[in-house]
Amino acid sequence: MKFFLPLLAGSALAESYEGHKLIKINSAEKFDFGLLKHSRVFDENKEEIRLSVDPRDFKKLEKLVRINGGEIEVLQENIQALIDADLEKRAARKYESPANYAYNEYLDFDEWQDWLDHVTGNHPNEVSPTVFGYTAENRPITGLAIPAIPDPQKPNIIMDCGIHAREWISPAMCRLFIHELMKCSEEHNYDRCNPTIRDEFMQLYNWWIIPIYNPDGYAYSWSDDRMWRKNRTPSVNGACLGTDLNRNADLAWGTEGASDNTCSQTFHGDGPNSELETQAAMAAVEYVQNYTNNGKIHAYVSLHSYSQIIISSYAVSKNVYPQDPKNLNHMTRAGGLVAEAMSAVHGKSYGYGQARDILYPSSGSTKDWMLDVYGVDMAWTWELRDTGDYGFLLPADQIDPQWDEFQAGIIALFEYCRDYMN
Known part of the structure; x- marks a missing residue:
């Protein structure tokens, strides 16, 4: 099913970031950013904040920082230039077959759907799709079973990507993992596959993605606002969509x-599990449990x-x-092995730990929900690249090295599950 998106290179999205700088400020809690009328906060914690700063607000921001004794660092001079690079790649793909979509580029939603149709059509014995629900705008929420006919006696691993719209590197990793x-299921590719993935992943586990x-x-995030985070459902409790x-789970x-x-x-929704996407995830997990006779996840x-x-x-x-x-002991040990494996690939440091200890407290998260409500043995959020220089605007040239790191991490997790959780 197609959903229209503009395809012209350089076509301006409704929300333009032309000339906006990506700024990091230390000691962010001291500042009243409501005074910056044309700028937007992207990410914040007790130590620092990252925001896009409109040229009209920059001098005002510098004054605020100077008065409060904070530090300002310009991470990117023009956010729109980063956005345009991906829009131009999409325009160049306009007449390409989904079979030829590059894996080191981000795909929009329609392209994703076309690629999924291609993959599931060409690998009917290896992967089967199920639509677990539809969004407010009638887009399908699709889950994949790998292999196509899972073994009810095998244990299971569940993965999801793209909960937050602007985090494009997340679906890119799901796509590469599926690929x-x-x-590795094709005999002529055996020599080009990691032996653990080739010989054990689908033989020992059912994967649900x-x-x-x-x-x-x-x-x-492709059609209107690259930095959009939430879904698009209206609320009865306010004007904003x-x-x-990741705050809606019960x-x-x-x-x-x-x-x-x-x-x-971080609006949590009108009630616990109120969102169609959350309900689709519930349906997916219950499907896994029923299919596998309450087999272990x-x-x-x-x-x-x-x-x-x-983060566990x-x-x-x-x-x-x-x-x-x-x-907790299993999650700590396995998380440490995953972080160590990912860090070793390209020298990028990955940390690990319990979310409430190393990040910040949050309620209604999917990992806590999966652990306590659905009885999953171990549950994590994996926060991928980078550490903030690009943030949510991670350039496509980092997809390949991120995949190298992710592959090392998922192998480390699989090996831990294989050796200690059976």
């Missing part, structure tokens, strides 16, 4: 690290960006959940 599994968890948001799908919903303001980037991995951190449950704080999560 690698399909490639939701490659684009947030179709409407992802499509909107969109819910943060696990300590609405208690902390989430907002009841519909205009917030050894791991859940949700791919995000950015920070280069392997719990995300919700000890004030809300004072107890340790189950299997």
Whole structure:
């Protein structure tokens, strides 16, 4: 099914970032950024904040920083130039067959759908798609089973990508992982495959993948606003569109690290599990459980960006959940091995730990939900490249090295599950 998106190179999105600088400021909590009328905060914590700064606001920002004794660093001079680079690549693909879409480029949602049709049509014995629901804008939320007929007696690993629309590197990794599994199923490619993936991944485990968890948001990040995070569902509680799908799950919903303001980037939705995307994920996990006769789900991995951190449950704080999560020792050991493997590939450092200890508390996260409600043995968010120089605008030339790191990490996770979770 096609969903129209403009394809002209350089065609301006509704939200332009021409001339906007990507700025990092230390000691961000001291500043009142409401005074910057034309700029937007992208990411913040207690130590620093990253925001796009309109040229009209830059001198005002410099004055704020100077008065409050903070530090300012210009990470990128023109955000729009980074956006245009990917739009130009899309325009160049306009007449290409999905079979020829490059793996070191980002695809828009329609291209993703065409590529999925190509892959599932050419590998009917290796992968089977199931639509678990539709979004508010009637886009399918598709899950993949690999192999196509999973073995009910085998353990399972679940992965999702693209919960947050602007984190394009996440679906790109899902696509490369699907491609690698399909490639390794073809006899003529055996010598070009990692032996562990070739000989063990599909033989020992069922893999379940939701490659684009947030179709409407992802499509909107291509058509209108590259920095869009949430889905596109209207709320009865305010004027702004969109819910943060990583705050909507029914696990300590609405208690902390989430907002009841519909205009917030972390709006938790009108109620727990209120969103169609969340309900589709519920249907997918229940399908896995029913298909495998409540067979073990050894791991859940949700791919995000950015920070280069392997983050396990719990995300919700000890004030809300004072107890340790189950299997914390396993998650810590496995997370350490994943981070070590990913760090070793290109020398980019990946950290690991429990979310509430090394990041910030948040409620309604998918990993906590999977761990406690659905009984998954181990649950993580993997925050991919980078550490903030580009942030959500990671250039496409980093897809290949990110894949090298991700492949090392997923092999390390698989080997841990194989050796210690059976």
